[in-house]
Amino acid sequence: MQENDPEREILKELEDGGTHYAILSHRWGAEVSYKEMTGLMKLEEQKRDEVRQRAGYRKIIESCKQAMKDEYKWLWVDTCCIDKRSSAELSEAINSMYRWYQNAQVCYVYLNDVDQSTFPAQQDKSKFDKSNGWPEWFVRGWTLQELIAPKRVEFFNKDWVHIGNKQRFAPTLERTTGIPSKVLTSGLAGKRLSVAQIMSWAAERKTTRVEDRAYSLMGLFGVNMPMLYGEGKRAFQRLQLEIIRGFTDQSIFAWNPQMPRT
Numbered sequence: 001m002q003e004n005d006p007e008r009e010i011l012k013e014l015e016d017g018g019t020h021y022a023i024l025s026h027r028w029g030a031e032v033s034y035k036e037m038t039g040l041m042k043l044e045e046q047k048r049d050e051v052r053q054r055a056g057y058r059k060i061i062e063s064c065k066q067a068m069k070d071e072y073k074w075l076w077v078d079t080c081c082i083d084k085r086s087s088a089e090l091s092e093a094i095n096s097m098y099r100w101y102q103n104a105q106v107c108y109v110y111l112n113d114v115d116q117s118t119f120p121a122q123q124d125k126s127k128f129d130k131s132n133g134w135p136e137w138f139v140r141g142w143t144l145q146e147l148i149a150p151k152r153v154e155f156f157n158k159d160w161v162h163i164g165n166k167q168r169f170a171p172t173l174e175r176t177t178g179i180p181s182k183v184l185t186s187g188l189a190g191k192r193l194s195v196a197q198i199m200s201w202a203a204e205r206k207t208t209r210v211e212d213r214a215y216s217l218m219g220l221f222g223v224n225m226p227m228l229y230g231e232g233k234r235a236f237q238r239l240q241l242e243i244i245r246g247f248t249d250q251s252i253f254a255w256n257p258q259m260p261r262t
Helices: 034-038 045-053 055-069 087-103 143-148 170-177 181-186 195-201 234-246
Strands: 021-026 074-076 106-110 153-156 162-165
Touching (some): 021 055, 021 087, 055 106, 087 143, 106 143, 143 170, 143 181, 170 181
Parallel strands (some): 021 074, 021 106, 106 153
Antiparallel strands (some): 153 162
16 A cells, blocks of 8 residues: 555455454544545545545554554455445445454454543543534444444544453443443344344434445344445335344334324
C-alpha cells in the first residue's frame, strides 16, 4: 500500500476457514474505497495526498500496524476490501459477512468518539448525546453481528489505545446492548434463543440505508438472500419470510401494535 510494489502479495479470495487474519469493525466516516486504494499510486499527487489525509485512510494504516504487531499476515477492512462497483461482489460480501467475522482470529473495534483510556462502562448522555449515552458504534446496525460473531474482540479508542476486550467487559456490554453475556463470550451456537429475542437486540439500532436494517441481520439468523438496494422496507419483509422458512419459532409474530388486536 505504501511501497507501491506491484509484486506485493494480496489476498484475492478470502478462504476464511484456513486463513489467519484480523478484521476491523468501525463506524463509517470519510472512508477510502477499493478503487481509490488499489489505484492510489496512479492518482495525481494532490488527489493522493487528499486520500491519505482522510480519517478512513489513517484508520486502515493503524489497523495494519496493530495486525503486524499481533503477527497477523492479513487484515480485512470492509471499506477498501469490497469493490462496491460490482453488485455481485457486494451481494456475496454481505451474505458472507457474518462468517468472515466469525472466522477471524481477532476483531479490532475502533471507537472513534472515545477519547478516554478506559472502556466506557457508564452511560454518559452529555458526552454521547446522539447515541443514547454510549459510543455511536453501539447503536449502528452492522456492528451488532460484528460484536457477536468474532470469538475475540479488542476495543481501541480514537488514538488507537487498547481499552479492553469483549470477554472482560461482557457484563457491561450486556447492559449496553441487551445481549446476554453467554452469547457475547461464546456465540450463538447451542443457545435456546427465540427469534424475537435476537430481533430485540437490533430494535434501537440505526443504519444509513433502510435495506441494511434487514441485510445486517441475515448472519444472526443464518439466512441468505439477494441484495436489492432500492427495495426499501420490503427487504425486512423478505428477511422475515426467510426466517419463517427456516424456523418454526412463532415469536417472530410477537410485536406491539399501536391498537389492540384480538
